[in-house]
Amino acid sequence: MLLKWQKTPGLRLAVVTTIAFFIICLILTVHRYFSFYASFDQGIFNQVFWNNLHGRFFQSSLSSSLSTNVVHAGEIAKVYYHRLGQHFTPALLIWWPIYALFPTAATLAVLLVVLITAGGVVLYFLAREYLEPPLAGMITASYYAANAVIGPTLCNFHDISQIPLFIFSLLLAMEKRCWWLFWLLAILILAVREDAGVSLFGVGVYMVLSKRFPRAGLAVCTLSFGYMVLLTNAIMPIFSEDISKRFMLERFGQYTDAQEASTLDIIWGMVSNPWRLIVELVTPVDRTIRYLLGQWLPLAFIPAISPPAWAIAGFPLLKLFLGKGQSVLAITIRYALSVVPGLFYGAIIWWSKHPNKFKQPLFRRFWVACISLSIFFSFTSNPNQTFYFVIPDSIKPWVYVSLPEQWRHVAAMRPLIAQIPAEASVSATTYIVPHLSSRREILRLPMLKLENDERKVIQVDYAIADIGRLQKYQVAFKGDRHQLERIVKLIDQVTTDREYGVIGFEDGVILLKKATVDNEQARVAWNDFRQKLSV
Structure with missing residues (x-):
């Protein structure tokens, strides 16, 4: 094993960057929690896990305080409110045994870093299906240097942290033709949250368009779309009215004039007004372009010219670009993480067809510069106030906490x-x-x-x-x-x-x-x- 480590620079690069990412992010995330900069969502998820531990599955008074009945109707928050009406997240139960051993909100800070780091480990083995170790190592280093990975790691615990691990594992199972594991992971992805099917749908589209596994791809598309429609229109409303009266309107209310809307209503609103759809897709132009450049930067912009990257990542991007609000185009928050798997898999496929490009010293230096810039921007953006003790929260007026x-x-x-x-x-x-x-x-x-x-x-x-x-x-x-x-x-x-x-x-x-x-x-x-x- 030692000889293999010494003779395989790409593997060494992957291992070193994995360890460095894990240790640095773990220290920063745990410090953020213990220095009281973790915020409300950390409390929500911890209360959900704590209630799960006591047999009150997915109940949360903190989530209730954000429900449409409280926010819009002025009702009193309830301790027995089921959060599944806001976000359907049964996959969280996978981590229930870990939380049971260490039942504290700090455990979730550690779990967040472990999940996202594990996604990078699987990515290396996925890249090795197509690429030699040096290229696979660079792909892995790019993942850990991505602003869209670093930002969502240095934050409160969130359900999307499971997405890179599950989707990279799904794609690896597809490459290995291990179909029982592929379909198990497909189910797990759908269980992450109600909109995770958008990412899975992109995988299905790639499987069809690439003509590699058209029948399986069609089945994936049907499963993911049908599940999302059934879940948001029939299952989640059983728990609360939040999906139709709050969340759909807050994110996609520009496509309807109604006081409440289902996913089908929003889809119809988009289809029936294509001009508004196009305007929402490209505006604001400057922020949309900056967002794409930020996602492409750690991979030296290769995903921009990779059709598989557009096929898989295009649908999570579409969901973000068609939504409203400041958070949809913020690359340092959790939503950006859903775009990452498609971009990296697309880059792997592109490099498998152009391996000689990596032998050019000029391009390798350019890629290293892109990775360095991505890390620099990740630091200077001060994601989730993680670096509050280094970077002032405001210059004028001056707000700084040492x-x-x-x-x-x-x-x-x-x-x-x-x-x-x-x-x-x-x-x-x-x-x-x-x-x-x-x-x-x-x-x-x-x-x-x-x-x-x-x-x-x-x-x-x-x-x-x-x-x-x-x-x-x-x-x-x-x-x-x-x-x-x-x-x-x-x-x-x-x-x-x-x-x-x-x-x-x-x-x-x-x-x-x-x-x-x-x-x-x-x-x-x-x-x-x-x-x-x-x-």
Whole structure:
């Protein structure tokens, strides 16, 4: 094995980049969590896993707070709300045994890095089906250097993290003609979430157009499209109305004037107005072009001239380009990861037909430069504030948090969090939520009321808010300013009415307890801090 390692530079490159990616991303992602920069979605997934562990499958009060019944109809969040009405994600149960061993939100941070790293390992073996080790090694290095891979790794846990591993494994099974594994992986891909079938559909289209496996490809297309239509129109609505009243309208509402819409309604809206479809596809032109260049960059732009890349990645790209909102064209967030497998497989196929191009020193240097640029852009984009201690969040006005400053803040916050019993109901600000989400009853401030398992509306036992963080960021960000105003006014109201007492205050973090007398020292400290707020 040692001799093989020494005599195979491509394998050595793949192993070194895999290890480097895993260690660096693991350190950064875990640090992001423990320094309280992991945010709301980390809490949602952790509560879902925690509820799964206790037999309450896919239930989440945090997800309920985002449901259309709460957001649009003004109802109270419910602890027994099933998240499957928002995102149908049964594949998460695969990782249930791992979470059962280490039931904490930090486990999900580690699992995220493991899944995306494993995708790169399978990619190397997939590339070796067509390419010599040096080229396969460069393909693997390009994967770990991609902005669309690094960004979605340095973030909250998300279900799309499974996509590269499953799709690369599916393509490898196809190359090996291992059809039982191929169809098993196809089912697993569909189980990732309701729109994962779009990526699988692209694989089926490639299988048909390449004429390699036309009948199997047609079956894949039929399975994926039929599953998505059945799931979003018949199964998910059983759990809630979110898919038709919220998510379809938020992402594709420009194709309909109705107050609610199914996937079939949106598809008809696209087909019946092709001009609007074309406009949405190419606009905004500058951001669309930058997005494509960013996806192609680590592979030296080869996917742009690879028909298989367009066949497979074209459908996830189409879903993004036809949607609305800032996030669809953000290359550092999770949605970008769904495009990656098709681009890399397409690059592998292209290189299998043009292997001599790699022997040109000028092109190899160009590719290395592209990889280096991709890593540079990944760092300077500061994905999900991972590098907050290096890169200021805002230049004008200046907003910057140093590493010692943040860890002093964390040290002041932890004793307050420790005062909240594990079984107590609680409401917390965004970045504290993940650290308290291993419980049945939790909300995000300014929400204080929820419906418990007895179907009774209650106010949470505890509320904890990081006002200091909001104060620091509100000078540059409207969302933080709005949250600061709402939460401070809420604290003023519930403490004045004696609904809650101030039992702790440290470094801008306040802890409230229901129906409790104020801790005099904490109350005085809060009053002094409150007077300095311009709210």
